[in-house]
Amino acid sequence: MNIICQFCKSKNFAAERPSDGKFTSCCRKGKIKLEKPSDALGNDLLYPNFLLDLLTNPNNPDYKNFHNNIRSYNSVVSFVSMGAKVVYFSGGGPYVFKVHGQICHRTSHIQSVNGQAPQYAQLYVNNITQATEIRVNHPANEQCNIRILDQIYRFFRQRNRCLTHTTCFERLNRE
Numbered sequence: 001m002n003i004i005c006q007f008c009k010s011k012n013f014a015a016e017r018p019s020d021g022k023f024t025s026c027c028r029k030g031k032i033k034l035e036k037p038s039d040a041l042g043n044d045l046l047y048p049n050f051l052l053d054l055l056t057n058p059n060n061p062d063y064k065n066f067h068n069n070i071r072s073y074n075s076v077v078s079f080v081s082m083g084a085k086v087v088y089f090s091g092g093g094p095y096v097f098k099v100h101g102q103i104c105h106r107t108s109h110i111q112s113v114n115g116q117a118p119q120y121a122q123l124y125v126n127n128i129t130q131a132t133e134i135r136v137n138h139p140a141n142e143q144c145n146i147r148i149l150d151q152i153y154r155f156f157r158q159r160n161r162c163l164t165h166t167t168c169f170e171r172l173n174r175e
Contacts (some may be wrong), residue, residue, distance in 0.1 A: 001013055002014070003016070003017055005020070005022075005026050005027060006021075006152040007023075007026075007027050007029065007030030007031075008026050008027035008030070008032075008033075008034070009020075010023070010026040010027070012026070021165075031097045035127070048155050050151050050155070051151075051152075051155070054148065055067075062145055062147065062148055065143070065144075065145050065148070066145075066148060068143070069143045069144055072140065072141055072143060072144050073148065073149070075140070075141075075146060076140075076141050076144060076149060077135075077153070077156065078140075079153055082103060082104075082105065083100050083104045083105065083112065084099040084100075084102070084103045084104070084105070085099065085100045086098070086099060086100075087099065089098045090155045116136060117138075131153060132145075132146060132149050132150050132153055135149055135153075136149055
């Protein structure tokens, strides 16, 4: 993916380039303009330095692990997951993702039920160390590096006003 769209600067494969050289799959030849992410005061939001380094610096010792497991890192910090009845096809041909029925969000109660390990949003009401340990010990996250998870979670805690104060769970336990 080394061909850059002249309008939105997205990265594309050379084989995707149309005959006129103007990409349509990303920004419809410049017709779609996405606003830069900004905070409440209108300041541009940039990638956090640690994340930018993980994404772009091959000399970072965690670069390869992050790239190989990027979907796991994304999933591990989610509040919900997608639920659906997926229809699988047998035979050849390109991969097709087909859903039968309705798509839903799987989420959790604010506190664990019946001694289950905390999951999804429940992990955001635990202390940082406990939440990171729970995330890294989940079988789906076995390839994730605890240092990277800790950096991501600490970034969220620093930037999200709701997570920087005493958590709901801690307040509930005191009452």
